[in-house]
Amino acid sequence: MGETNYLVVGSSHAALEAVHAIRMIDAKGSVALVTRDAHLPYSPTVLPYVVSGRSKPERVALRDEAYFKTMNVDFVRGATLVGIDAKNRTARFEGQPARKFDKLLLATGAQPIIPPIKGLDKVPFHVLRSLDDALGLRKAMGQAKRAVVLGAGLIGMHAAENLVEAGLAIGIVEMQGQVLPGYFDAKASGLIEKAFAAHKVTLKLGRKAQEIKSGAVVLDDGSELPFDLLLVSTGVKPELGYLEGSGVATERGILVDARMNTNVEGIFAAGDVAQAKLFQAEGTGVAGILPAAVEQGRIAGMAMAGDRALKPYPGHVSLNTYTFFGQQAISVGAGVAGPVPAGAETIERADAAKNAYLRLALKDNRLLGAVGINVSLDPGILWQLILRKVDLAPVMDRFQADPLAVGRVLMSRLWR
Amino acid sequence: MGKAFDSIVFHGKNCDGCGDCVTACVKAKGGSDALSSRIKILPDGAGGFELALCRQCGEAKCVMNCPSGALTKNGDSGVIDWADDKCVNCLLCTVGCAYGGITYEAQIGHVIKCDQCGGQPACVAACPHDALAFSTIAGIYNSYGDKEDMFAPGLSACQGCNSELLIRHTMRRIGPNAVVAAPPGCIPGMGTVGYNGKTGAKVPIFHPLLTNTSSMLAGIRRYYERQGRDVTVVALAGDGGTVDVGFQALSGAAERGEHILYICVDNEGYMNTGMQSSGSTNYGSWTSTTPVGPSLKGKRSDGKNLPMVMMMHNCAYVATASLSHMEDYYAKLDQALETSKNGFAYVHVYAPCPSGWRFHSSKTIDICRLGVETNFIPLWEFTPKGGLRFTLPTENPRPITDYLKAIGKYRHLEPAQIEHIQHLADERLSLLSKFVRDTGARPAAE
Numbered sequence: 001m002g003e004t005n006y007l008v009v010g011s012s013h014a015a016l017e018a019v020h021a022i023r024m025i026d027a028k029g030s031v032a033l034v035t036r037d038a039h040l041p042y043s044p045t046v047l048p049y050v051v052s053g054r055s056k057p058e059r060v061a062l063r064d065e066a067y068f069k070t071m072n073v074d075f076v077r078g079a080t081l082v083g084i085d086a087k088n089r090t091a092r093f094e095g096q097p098a099r100k101f102d103k104l105l106l107a108t109g110a111q112p113i114i115p116p117i118k119g120l121d122k123v124p125f126h127v128l129r130s131l132d133d134a135l136g137l138r139k140a141m142g143q144a145k146r147a148v149v150l151g152a153g154l155i156g157m158h159a160a161e162n163l164v165e166a167g168l169a170i171g172i173v174e175m176q177g178q179v180l181p182g183y184f185d186a187k188a189s190g191l192i193e194k195a196f197a198a199h200k201v202t203l204k205l206g207r208k209a210q211e212i213k214s215g216a217v218v219l220d221d222g223s224e225l226p227f228d229l230l231l232v233s234t235g236v237k238p239e240l241g242y243l244e245g246s247g248v249a250t251e252r253g254i255l256v257d258a259r260m261n262t263n264v265e266g267i268f269a270a271g272d273v274a275q276a277k278l279f280q281a282e283g284t285g286v287a288g289i290l291p292a293a294v295e296q297g298r299i300a301g302m303a304m305a306g307d308r309a310l311k312p313y314p315g316h317v318s319l320n321t322y323t324f325f326g327q328q329a330i331s332v333g334a335g336v337a338g339p340v341p342a343g344a345e346t347i348e349r350a351d352a353a354k355n356a357y358l359r360l361a362l363k364d365n366r367l368l369g370a371v372g373i374n375v376s377l378d379p380g381i382l383w384q385l386i387l388r389k390v391d392l393a394p395v396m397d398r399f400q401a402d403p404l405a406v407g408r409v410l411m412s413r414l415w416r
Numbered sequence: 417m418g419k420a421f422d423s424i425v426f427h428g429k430n431c432d433g434c435g436d437c438v439t440a441c442v443k444a445k446g447g448s449d450a451l452s453s454r455i456k457i458l459p460d461g462a463g464g465f466e467l468a469l470c471r472q473c474g475e476a477k478c479v480m481n482c483p484s485g486a487l488t489k490n491g492d493s494g495v496i497d498w499a500d501d502k503c504v505n506c507l508l509c510t511v512g513c514a515y516g517g518i519t520y521e522a523q524i525g526h527v528i529k530c531d532q533c534g535g536q537p538a539c540v541a542a543c544p545h546d547a548l549a550f551s552t553i554a555g556i557y558n559s560y561g562d563k564e565d566m567f568a569p570g571l572s573a574c575q576g577c578n579s580e581l582l583i584r585h586t587m588r589r590i591g592p593n594a595v596v597a598a599p600p601g602c603i604p605g606m607g608t609v610g611y612n613g614k615t616g617a618k619v620p621i622f623h624p625l626l627t628n629t630s631s632m633l634a635g636i637r638r639y640y641e642r643q644g645r646d647v648t649v650v651a652l653a654g655d656g657g658t659v660d661v662g663f664q665a666l667s668g669a670a671e672r673g674e675h676i677l678y679i680c681v682d683n684e685g686y687m688n689t690g691m692q693s694s695g696s697t698n699y700g701s702w703t704s705t706t707p708v709g710p711s712l713k714g715k716r717s718d719g720k721n722l723p724m725v726m727m728m729h730n731c732a733y734v735a736t737a738s739l740s741h742m743e744d745y746y747a748k749l750d751q752a753l754e755t756s757k758n759g760f761a762y763v764h765v766y767a768p769c770p771s772g773w774r775f776h777s778s779k780t781i782d783i784c785r786l787g788v789e790t791n792f793i794p795l796w797e798f799t800p801k802g803g804l805r806f807t808l809p810t811e812n813p814r815p816i817t818d819y820l821k822a823i824g825k826y827r828h829l830e831p832a833q834i835e836h837i838q839h840l841a842d843e844r845l846s847l848l849s850k851f852v853r854d855t856g857a858r859p860a861a862e
């Protein structure tokens with residue numbers, strides 16, 4: 001049985017930031033990065049671009065073997081975590097001997113949800129989470145003519161665009177009444193839908209897939225969408241299978257505190273697998289985005305190595321950037337996608353000629369959130385204004401008129 | 417040792433928003449209009465200007481957020497490099513940046529950021545108002561960081577001590593071929609001469625009496641010279657051991673032109689024995705022997721200005737320095753070291769003391785800088801041939817109160833005292849100016 005001071009499972013953003021943070025403090029302790037994947041570390045976010053061919057699969061690696069050598073990290077591929085014995089501090093793998101650990105980080109991310117649709121188990125379909133998924137989809141795309149995408153979240157929308165550009169006829173089915181619910185309000189989503197419609201994508205919004213027949217999706221209104229390629233992108237769920245009997249507490253994801261520690265001291269979780277504090281709401285949630293995986297991974301690594309510079313996780317702020325057909329969409333914070341929260345004020349501006357739309361949500365002179373379509377915004381600055389609860393009262397008029405310039409002035413000053 | 421890097425510095429108070437930097441950036445990097453500029457100058461709504469520019473962060477969030485490996489920290493230049501052919505336009509880098517340093521510009525079609533123009537930033541060259549500067553000071557830390565530290569780790573100086581920083585840097589430069597005298601004061605007090613039979617330095621170091629530092633060093637140097645060996649002898653002395661108790665030996669050695677490098681670390685008092693006033697303590701200062709009460713309001717007389725006294729000895733080299741301006745100090749140390757092979761070199765370093773002066777230990781270098789920027793501490797050097805030269809003249813000094821208000825030992829000052837201190841500082845500067853002979857001054861370094 002192998003023994004490791006720091007055992008990190010997964011090889012994506014959360015895991016890599018944790019390894020970096022550990023090595024910043026502890027140059028000597030043994031570190032192992034063990035992943036189920038057969039490839040060098042890569043990001044799931046890059047996969048749509050592998051599908052489209054913009055990114056070459058051999059050039060998407062976030063680290064190479066030389067990095068692990070320099071950092072003295074034991075990088076093990078093709079080993080799936082299948083069980084944890086918290087008491088004896090042991091992790092069991094498929095395809096690898098078990099390992100004892102002092103500190104364990106679970107950074108196993110998320111997996112596609114396969115919805116219980118009648119007939120789905122009888123047809124071949126694609127998902128998009130791993131590099132092998134992307135390569136498979138790319139290959140299938142070359143031979144297909146019509147595709148149906150189930151779910152209009154970020155993964156589905158990204159993939160649909162690639163399929164359009166590869167010349168396929170596309171239908172998207174989404175249960176909710178708009179694309180990208182959760183990040184954008186109906187007006188913002190409307191602009192995105194317009195771009196897809198202009199590319200001849202059939203959008204079936206507010207519709208459910210009732211049954212999958214060979215070669216067609218039957219919707220709840222009885223209509224049918226024919227396909228020879230089917231992509232399921234109806235959401236993701238944390239990868240928790242290996243936790244059975246371990247005593248590590250979970251709800252939707254693995255429950256962690258502000259240092260990313262689970263209920264078992266010394267076992268940590270970060271990224272898409274973790275359920276952590278929220279910044280703008282009570283309770284906890286699964287963030288499911290790359291910047292949160294980076295932040296949580298770094299904090300977990302610092303906590304594991306006992307870095308005294310650790311600042312506890314302030315909580316997740318909803319964030320996303322989305323580019324579609326050369327246009328840009330940005331969503332930061334709360335109060336911009338759904339109904340206006342109590343006591344908040346929203347400001348909306350649209351410029352139809354430019355296909356531009358801006359929505360700001362404010363409360364007590366603090367920024368709650370912002371959505372912009374084809375509007376220049378610095379999402380990183382807006383995120384900081386929210387996290388730091390910057391009082392905008394002295395600059396409110398100017399901020400509302402020009403959040404880009406005034407945000408930059410504020411951060412330039414806060415920095416000094 | 418980790419590397420430090422060059423950086424673009426913004427002096428907002430000098431910026432008038434002329435936009436020449438923006439024009440220069442667009443010209444250098446290509447683009448159609450001001451939006452294509454990597455440097456962004458923004459009116460703050462109150463007549464001033466602020467900056468949005470890539471900070472080339474050490475732990476860069478844009479790099480961490482990049483899913484395609486398009487952004488990397490360049491280990492040689494420190495610049496965050498962006499690779500066009502790997503970028504997928506996902507904009508997640510702009511989520512990471514808190515400064516508007518990497519931005520998506522629709523007319524260009526991808527994110528843009530500053531690359532420092534390969535070490536010669538066009539914006540800096542174009543700035544007509546000294547609002548932008550390219551600081552290369554980090555190079556010092558790289559070259560000195562690679563040199564061996566001549567002191568043991570774990571010296572027990574107070575938190576925020578300026579003197580420890582100074583002696584470590586100084587001896588890194590001087591190297592192992594040296595003998596150090598550390599007369600009673602903070603420097604031996606923090607353990608440089610050792611405890612319990614163990615030494616705190618990797619060079620021969622000894623603890624002379626307060627009175628005889630210069631005499632002992634003179635003897636050691638002469639002995640080595642007689643043996644035909646070129647060994648640097650250096651005093652790392654406090655102001656008490658220099659300005660007061662050790663002065664007659666110092667004055668004699670200077671007069672004889674002994675081949676000594678004498679560094680006085682001036683924290684304006686006997687700080688390690690309980691913060692008593694010394695001859696160097698400035699007017700108005702609170703110390704334990706110049707208390708503040710109903711009648712006494714701190715020290716009543718002005719401090720001796722020893723560097724000026726040493727200049728009147730016509731020493732081969734005399735200089736003043738402050739650790740807020742390291743390039744200046746290193747240039748002077750080089751010159752002093754060279755001079756001390758054949759003559760007497762005296763360097764007076766101002767050393768604000770968090771414990772004795774009553775300011776927070778994180779503020780030491782800020783206080784050093786304020787001293788220089790208010791002209792309370794003019795930085796100059798003198799050689800008999802060249803006369804006196806201000807090395808970093810402060811043309812638009814800040815009010816002296818910026819310095820005094822930052823330091824607890826001046827907290828009690830009354831308006832009349834502040835006026836008197838301003839007067840003393842003005843007099844000091846005008847007196848020093850009378851010794852300036854060299855007009856072809858070197859350009860001021862940052």
Ligand SMILES: Cc1cc2nc3c(=O)[nH]c(=O)nc-3n(C[C@H](O)[C@H](O)[C@H](O)COP(=O)(O)OP(=O)(O)OC[C@H]3O[C@@H](n4cnc5c(N)ncnc54)[C@H](O)[C@@H]3O)c2cc1C
Pocket residue numbers: 009010011012013014015034035036037043044045046047048079080081082107108109110128129154155158239242270271272273288289290291293320321322506508
């Ligand atoms: C197509 C697509 C597009 C996306 N676009 C965006 C976007 O635009 N913006 C954004 O913010 N986010 C986006 N995301 C989400 C983002 O990629 C994730 O939030 C992020 O990758 C989470 O990182 P992670 O380290 O937590 O987990 P993951 O990236 O999911 O990595 C999990 C790692 O654990 C390994 N693993 C899993 N189970 C095991 C096991 N049992 N044993 C060993 N190893 C295991 C996996 O092989 C993998 O290496 C996108 C995701 C996808 C799929």
